[in-house]
Amino acid sequence: MERLPAREVRVGRIIGIVQVKGGVGRSTLATNLAAALARHGRTALIDADVPQGTSASWGKLREDDGRLGQLTVAGVADYRALVSKARELVAVNDFVIIDGPPRLAEVTRAIMVMSRLCLIPLGASAAEIWATADLVKTIKEASARRLDINARIVWNRFREHTRSARELGEAAEKQLGLTALHSKLGYRVAYSEALARGLSVAEWPDRHAQEEFTALVAEIKQQLGV
């Protein structure tokens, strides 16, 4: 098992997953990333989308099946509890993943500032791109206060072979002024099926989903310098 050097463990890495629109795959990304990173080091997943609690429910199913391993799952109800929990977990974990709520509330703002890498899942639909414009405003607001937010779009439910998706994707990145990760997640049943069972795509028999998520994790680790 790959372990991080002691100095890096102490620092910990917070990865925030934010998006103000619901149903774009925040929990899909958060849970799969948590399961994947837990294979490399101690990992915590904080569900800040309570009461919906999709990630927390996934964690419970995983715990019931004895699959947690190096993963800890927690839920928080507000931004103060979130910051306190993140402070506690980052000291004892290599990675802390925070699944944000689908609104631009205090919790989302705190996640953006705390995270070393902020992932914004986005589907190639106009509604999702409009919703992301509000996040971009917050990033600019933070930047005006000399707070750096390292945000990357993660294209989700992406139909690689359709021209409209590619064109819309390129236009959105240009319009929003945000960079996207090269790895994209396709429109696959595997993600929802695995999520509902407390599994990750690595534990679900869909080779394409497994390969694309492995590529995404590798790119995220590269971004984090792991």
Add this chain to the structure above:
Amino acid sequence: MAKRKVKQNQDTVLGDAILAKPDFEQALAFAESLTQTESAPWVESCMLGAAEWPVAVTQFAAALMPQDVESRKVLEARARAIAKPLSQQQHELRDQYLRFRLGAVERYGIPYAYLEELLYVGNLARVPCTPAFISGVVNHRGELLTILDLKQFFRMPAVAMSDEARIIVVKHDGMRTGLLVDSVDGNEAYQDAEVSPPLSSEGVSNMEYVLGIHDGSVTLLNLKALLGDPALRVHR
């Protein structure tokens, strides 16, 4: 040597400020700055006391007001919400509802307070001698869960069930029920003042089960009334 390599790699990807993260104090301050927003000038101007309005404006406004009691109640609630200082509006607790579809187009919502979880439609077992709106029962963690077909209950046209179909598990008065819907879209925040009274032309024919309309097109269901319907109670 290995450590130096890792450090160099980080430098090429992330800036110094990002490397210094996490900064919890700054995160708290930035989160809290959302509630410290000053009221916009137009809000201040809207908050002039009625005594300061010219008589003609008051008369004109009165002429535009709807006359029925229900509409006036909704408008008054909205006016009270709008009249609050901006920071108070943002900080006020908003309820959430789960948005779903019945058929391809009609959008509905149920308040989060009733929501337990979402299930895939698995092995739905039909139960003989039950009304058409009872789709059947499923084994839910060792417990039999009755599934209510909302389209049948509201006498809406039947459509074939797709992969998007889900069972929304709700709980009221200690009783769990599954609601069969065609797809689940996500969740929305709302305040009572934003919910307008239902129109009789909405898809649902049983209007007593409708709380109101949110965002112009989402029919919020009154689950308390719906789950309390005598047709759903056994031994009656």
